[in-house]
Amino acid sequence: MDGFKRRILDWLNERLGGEGIEEFLRHKRVPLHEHTFWYYFGGMALFLFVIQVLTGILLLMYYRPTASGAFESVQFIMTQVKFGWLIRSIHSWSANLMILVVFIHMFSVFFMKAYRRPRELTWVSGMLIFFIVLGFGFSGYLLPWNTLAFFATKVGTDMAGFVPFIGKWIMIFLRGGDQVTGATLTRFFGFHVAVLPGLATLLLAFHLLLVQRLGMSVPPGVEKRIKEGLEPERSIPFFPNFLLRDIMGWYAALGVLGALAAIFPWELGTKANPFGSAPAGIHPEWYFLFMYQTLKYLPSKVFFIDGELLGLMLFGAAGALWVIIPFLDYKAGGFGRRTRFFTGLGIFALGYIIVMSLLAIV
């Protein structure tokens, strides 16, 4: 058997050039230290993304992206199609878990200063993927065409209209008209199943390529202790040691997803009525709650600026700052005031998101 495997590998190596994959698998190592745990979240996000692609393809078999048929088609999936409830519930739960895992991955990378030279582009591409993930959430949320989704989309696209100069165009582009209608649903469907997956795949490939090229980052604190001889430099092979641990995590995640889908099947709600009132207690998905709560607190006018325009500008500026943070925190390898300031900024951002989200729930 081993000889047969060897022959296949040789055959492949001859055609693919060198011993690329074998070499890669043999040499890639993962640093082992007190923060190694956080390395698993990137792989976990990737795993959940794969789950999304697979269950998404299955949902496509029955889903119809029209105002008159969308709600009914999801209802059909949930009630008539064998295991339809399972597939849709896993898609919804996995989407939410993926966003949670991506948040954890982002903040762990942030606090471990893994974005420092030479990994700036890994961070930037990761942030772009993060925005795409939020876009997936926002566009996918509308697809069942229920009341909550309808008003969430109305508010979300209305906010885009506040962007100076081109806001109105963006809003019309997103909605496919002046109002949220079936045209919006068709567009969001296109974004959700074609545009965003394409972009996500390209960016993911780039992101993963950089991770492979540069290896895993060791936090500055650990790096320093290793340099001072206070801690030995330890690592484990990626293949099979780290990958097997990854797979254990993925296997557990599958179990959690199945359990969540079975115990808490995702609700469908009521069909959207464009000419009905927004229901009381309406709120966006949890990952937009901190922005939603901020908008609630902002008065209609702050000096001469509209409250929501101010909110939009603040979040836009904060998001842009977050993307370019490796270039601002360029002394992240040390322990000086500059880099401590950015750590503080991260703690503030995390605290703000958590507190505002909690305030929105209670």
Add this chain to the structure above:
Amino acid sequence: MIDANSGKSAAPPAEGPADSSRRWVNLILGTGVVATIASFIYPAIRYVIPPPVAEATNLSVVAAKVGELKNNSAKVFRFGSEPAILIRDSEGKYLAFTAVCTHLGCTVQYRPDLHEIWCPCHNGTYDLQGRNVSGPPPRPLAQFQVHIQGEDIVVVRNA
């Protein structure tokens, strides 16, 4: 063609007619490429901006029947392409406003317990004159006229 690179001198070759014509060729080619790209992008951008749908021209609509609404209640109805709200206040008087919140475009509802118009999305309120009285809404709700014509309650938009 004269080849400027074949000159034996090691010094940087002076700009000859060849360089000048090469620049021209590059400029023309470049312009052509840019124009070609623009000619692809422009239709694509225009394509994704949907054609304007004719503005709802109806200036009036039958919002409800007489007797349909009790005192201190309301209903949301379709007025052109947007929702509007017909309110019957505690004294039985009819009032009509656009139901599109001036904040972020949610559809408002009547709160009989508060005698106010309320937007549940971000907790904005308007009084029964449509004035924004609390929460984030920046502007009042536009008011429509209400006429009773026989059995019909007709809401009229000012032209």
